[in-house]
Amino acid sequence: MSKVIEIRQITRDFPLGNETVKVLKGIDLDIDRGEYVAFMGPSGSGKSTLMNLLGCLDTPTSGHYILNGKDVSQMKDDELAEIRNKEIGFVFQTFNLLPRTTALENVALPMIYAGYNKTDRIKRAEEVLTNVGLGDRMDHKPNQLSGGQRQRVAVGRALVNKPSIILADEPTGNLDSKTSLEIMNLFDEIHAAGNTVILVTHEEEVAEHAHRVIRLRDGMVESDERKEILSQ
Numbered sequence: 001m002s003k004v005i006e007i008r009q010i011t012r013d014f015p016l017g018n019e020t021v022k023v024l025k026g027i028d029l030d031i032d033r034g035e036y037v038a039f040m041g042p043s044g045s046g047k048s049t050l051m052n053l054l055g056c057l058d059t060p061t062s063g064h065y066i067l068n069g070k071d072v073s074q075m076k077d078d079e080l081a082e083i084r085n086k087e088i089g090f091v092f093q094t095f096n097l098l099p100r101t102t103a104l105e106n107v108a109l110p111m112i113y114a115g116y117n118k119t120d121r122i123k124r125a126e127e128v129l130t131n132v133g134l135g136d137r138m139d140h141k142p143n144q145l146s147g148g149q150r151q152r153v154a155v156g157r158a159l160v161n162k163p164s165i166i167l168a169d170e171p172t173g174n175l176d177s178k179t180s181l182e183i184m185n186l187f188d189e190i191h192a193a194g195n196t197v198i199l200v201t202h203e204e205e206v207a208e209h210a211h212r213v214i215r216l217r218d219g220m221v222e223s224d225e226r227k228e229i230l231s232q
């Protein structure tokens with residue numbers, strides 16, 4: 001199987017006053033194309049810091065991050081922005097949608113940066129919104145949508161450029177349990193369609209959807225378990 005992510009001895013330090021906080025302390029990780037991974041671990045263990053690195057929102061202090069065979073660890077901001085737009089779909093706990101903008105426009109936005117023309121953008125955004133179950137909500141603005149619907153828009157926006165990986169940092173953290181399950185069923189479908197899905201969660205029921213659970217503790221990998229997939 002081809003590797004989409006190779007991480008070698010990644011560290012991330014943050015300056016804090018006169019001191020340095022060592023948040024990630026040397027992480028090694030390989031993730032294959034098509035995997036469904038959940039990161040778990042206590043608050044402060046470094047999950048979001050690692051997700052931000054995986055999502056090219058940040059670069060490591062040392063070590064290497066190879067995304068689709070390309071070392072992105074030392075890239076400059078503009079190069080990273082291009083990689084991010086092409087290869088990464090990011091879903092946040094707080095949705096992060098543009099408030100005065102319709103669901104359709106929110107989903108189409110990453111396609112503007114990717115250089116698609118308006119007709120293609122609208123066509124693709126309509127297709128994606130229909131796939132996430134919002135075919136009848138395209139013209140609604142975020143405040144006219146429920147929490148679960150907003151997260152569906154965010155998932156649609158993450159998918160629109162057909163990225164190599166979908167990253168989601170506590171995507172159900174602001175949702176009730178029924179809506180969480182709907183969103184997780186959506187991630188299951190996205191994974192079943194052949195996508196690589198990597199998420200962070202505090203909830204065991206959410207992590208159960210993944211096929212591999214990696215637990216972080218104090219900036220290191222504590223355990224990494226693949227579920228037995230029973231062949232039929």
Ligand SMILES: Nc1ncnc2c1ncn2[C@@H]1O[C@H](COP(=O)(O)OP(=O)(O)OP(=O)(O)O)[C@@H](O)[C@H]1O
Nearest residue numbers: 014015016021023042043044045046047048049050
């Ligand atoms: N920009 C920063 N400057 C200084 N310290 C930081 C910075 N970002 C994160 N940290 C520290 O890194 C540690 C890990 O933070 P991170 O957000 O990755 O944790 P987490 O595992 O996602 O926690 P949670 O489950 O609460 O979301 C924390 O102790 C945090 O204070």
Ligand SMILES: [Mg+2]
Nearest residue numbers: 047048049169
């Ligand atoms: Mg976090």
